[in-house]
Amino acid sequence: MIHTKWSDDFMGIAYRYFDLRMNIVPLLPHRKKALKMWQDVIHWWYDASIRVRFIEYPDQYRFVIGAESRRPDSNVSFYKILHKSPHYERFKTGYGDAAYLRLGEYSTKRLQDVKDSDVCNCGHPAGDHADDESTECLEDGCDCNEFVQTQVYMLRRKKTITDIVFLDYTDIEKDPLSWNCINSNPS
Numbered sequence: 001m002i003h004t005k006w007s008d009d010f011m012g013i014a015y016r017y018f019d020l021r022m023n024i025v026p027l028l029p030h031r032k033k034a035l036k037m038w039q040d041v042i043h044w045w046y047d048a049s050i051r052v053r054f055i056e057y058p059d060q061y062r063f064v065i066g067a068e069s070r071r072p073d074s075n076v077s078f079y080k081i082l083h084k085s086p087h088y089e090r091f092k093t094g095y096g097d098a099a100y101l102r103l104g105e106y107s108t109k110r111l112q113d114v115k116d117s118d119v120c121n122c123g124h125p126a127g128d129h130a131d132d133e134s135t136e137c138l139e140d141g142c143d144c145n146e147f148v149q150t151q152v153y154m155l156r157r158k159k160t161i162t163d164i165v166f167l168d169y170t171d172i173e174k175d176p177l178s179w180n181c182i183n184s185n186p187s
């Protein structure tokens with residue numbers, strides 16, 4: 001019996017087209033944290049052994065990833081319970097037969113950190129936002145009340161994943177990785 005260590009210590013997942021394939025991008029708040037997760041764990045995974053499972057609930061899904069490692073003693077598997085999103089649905093229908101695994105840094109910038117031409121999540125440039133406490137958008141009809149720019153920076157290193165399965169939460173007994181994850185981490 002293998003004792004798997006589990007971690008959900010990341011912020012979420014981005015799904016991006018890049019380098020011809022879709023990328024599964026676990027997000028970390030700092031580049032340093034992403035590099036550490038890669039160097040400590042993912043770097044040692046055998047690509048062909050990487051398994052990704054999407055366990056689906058009515059509105060949520062549980063992302064599960066694990067692999068065999070050249071350093072089994074310090075190996076970790078990861079999971080996260082997330083809300084289904086259009087990006088998730090696009091990945092599900094569009095990934096084909098393989099995806100890349102990359103880590104990402106999720107950065108959030110406020111008005112004081114950017115140039116006037118940098119664009120807010122509302123789609124309007126920083127220069128169109130009030131320059132006081134509220135930093136609301138001054139464009140007609142825009143209901144943005146705070147300048148926030150979020151960006152995902154993907155690390156270059158990647159691994160190829162070919163073993164990707166979507167399954168219903170009522171149907172996990174046959175899948176050892178999903179079964180292990182749910183039993184070790186009941187939500």
Ligand SMILES: [Zn+2]
Pocket residue numbers: 120121122123124129136137144145146147148
């Ligand atoms: Zn805005």
Ligand SMILES: [Zn+2]
Pocket residue numbers: 120122123124137138139142143144
């Ligand atoms: Zn706006």
